[in-house]
Amino acid sequence: MMELDAVIAANRFGLGARPGELALIAANPRGWLLNQVGNTAACQITADGLMSGTQAFEALQAYLQARNAQQRGGDAVRFQADERGRLANLVGQTIGRDIEARIQHAITTPASFGERWVQFWSNHFTVAARSAQTTPFPGTFEREAIRPHVWGRFETLLIAAETHVGMLIYLDQAQSIGPNSQAAQSGAGQRRRAGLNENLAREILELHTLGVNGGYQQADVTEFARALTGWTIAGPRVRRLAGNAQIGEVVFVPALHEPGPRRIMGRSFAASGKNQALDILRFLAGQPVVARQIATKLARHFVADDPPQSLIARLETNFLATQGDLSALAKTLIKSPEAWMPEAGKFKTPNDFLISTMRAGGVASTSTQALRGTFEQLGQAPWRAPSPKGWPDVATEWAAPDAILKRIDWSNLAADALGESTHPVRFAEEALGPALRDTTRTAISRAQTARQGLVLALMSPEFQRR
Amino acid sequence: MTNRRTFLTAGLSGLTLAMAGARASFAQAPANSGKFVFIILRGAMDGLAAVAPYADPDYRALRGNLALAEPGSPDGCLPLTAGFGLHPNLQTLHGLWQERRMSFVHAAASPYRERSHFDAQDMLEAGTAQVTSGSTGWLNRALALLPASPDAEGVAIGRTIPLVLRGTGKATSWAPPLAPESDMDTLMRLGDLYAGDPMLATALAMAIETNQIADGAEAGMSGRNRVGAYASLASAAARILSAPGGPAAAVLSFEGWDTHANQGATRGQLATRLEALDQAVAALRTGLGPLWSQTTVVIATEFGRTVRVNGTGGTDHGTGGAAFLLGGAVQGGYMMGDWPGLNRLHEDRDLIPANDVRTVFAAGLAHAWRLDQAVVMAEVFNA
Known part of the structure; x- marks a missing residue:
């Protein structure tokens, strides 16, 4: 009989077994997982039409320019209609393609522990789509700043994440300017109503490194924010201050940087321009x-x-x-x-429930157009975490009564799609192996219809938990 | 393997697409053949409750509280052939019997002899002695017997095409554009599964309670009670069938017949379902209008239920069950097949499967499309 370890490897560490996968894992569950560690190539997503951070920034600029141009025109009704189209276009060519590619990868990858590992770090360094400005970036951020570095050192990952165009926009760093910087002292800086923005500095300390009780004070936040000034993106105006860098490129602009040494948590950091913030990040990573x-x-x-x-x-x-x-x-x-431990302690998030359902159903490709709405209705639209803290990671946040009912209703729909070629008991056996309890197997086999049997399988405690 | 298209319809917003597709494909050619409607009662309808063998000497002893009174007595069954009576809630069916537009068979079964609902449903729908992954449905195979025309097509009322209509013949589906909610029975079964999981058990119980409050105490989870939907699905089928160039066949699935506990006799959950089934037949007749006279309906279920009442006032999975053949095109008013009696039971628990339910399917197809029943048996059912 297959060991429970194979199921634990597939479900607790991974995104659930595809048909036949459990048997493969059973030969050596720990080896199956260890083989994925360090396999950076298996964690990359390549698909046609996916944009780089720079390209996504250009797409955002094009959108903003078109919007601003029309706003000056003044026909409000026409503006509303065109704006919807413009926004849909921006979403479609940026995050839309990324969502599609990410779901596609998650439901088919043989390295599903690697994907869980990626998504853990992507959530740790949350960049969410919460506005037109932030919408183009979460996908490109994950592909460029997270995926290449998840098997390296934390410090490398930290620096890649904090200096990516997506993070600089999401946490408002791009517009932060040193109050005593060259630019702020000149007329140009004053026209931009520019000043210090502490958002990125605070979240790095509170969420990405030390934690809320990590021993830092407000003064440390402000000092760190000063050190971060100068790190920005080459926009239409800024690029002139950055040696005519390419639009969308992440640059350090000395003219925006707050001059002087900084002192954080009792440690001094010399005035080293671009390196000052990087030195602080390295210091934090080592705490x-x-x-x-x-x-x-x-x-x-x-x-x-x-x-x-x-x-x-x-x-x-x-x-x-x-x-x-x-x-x-x-x-x-x-x-x-x-x-x-045999006891399944974790309750699947909506994302992992949907992905593992499609994996269990052997779904090879799917149009995410309709599926995207499903992620949203179940409470976890891709890259739409409510705050920089990311998605919650405990059952009480996901198992509200209405949320359970929504999962059941979706299972009812999914069962129709899966049911044409799937026997409910075999489906449960392929997905859960020895984790399938006798009571569940019996309940599934006694279901009134194949659809009901699949709903019971999908909503069983052993499929919902891992 | 599930393909791209089926998963698209599984998204919560894919349903209207399916509807538009179904409408578009019926666009042409006049209907000149008859209409055939197959109603599957999923979950195993208790044949002995629908058609009571009230004069069988063992009937009352075996059926106990579930036995129906003789015709003419208060709450008595409605008289059919001598010794057999319809459940009092099947008024429309009884009217059809009196018009000689309805026949029934008792102790009928597919070749399946085990007791899994969905394996049995597969067998019922495949219409063959074996079911494999490549199986097609008997109604789909029957479409090939029709002269080639755009209306030689079947429609399933539901979100997918059930096995009975799957195959090389043209088949489509139509689903009402409503949020697809799971029914109360499924929620109850999940409640049982969550017995050892307090978090899920509490969440589910609270969700059900909230829903009941939202729906109003009277209606109680009405949206999750499939019974109410039977007649509206039948009306939808009638509309699609009677559209110009509408399909020659339709399949309806009514779920929720698995009455393991508190089945009830003249009142109760099974009586409610039988009434809903009766109303669905009435809705079909009304909706089809003049086309009713060219329509044949077969009502069947995957298997019967145990003859004896179980310890919780219900019945368990059995073998022989009842099926109906009715419609404006049917010359009826008689009982088909043999009655094996209740003095001897299959495995000492079930009504003996004395009749092959596929014979009723063949008879229905022959009625509907003016075919030779022996040819249908041979070509569609390989029997």
């Missing part, structure tokens, strides 16, 4: 409290809402010992006995 933060978050994501202290401690120790080697961290997680 012991970061190891604790990341260890806790990872254990909560993969193992339990209230994870065992022994697991957190082991991950923390490893992070410290390897200076944040993320491959070593993943291997430590895989080798931890706490991660292989």
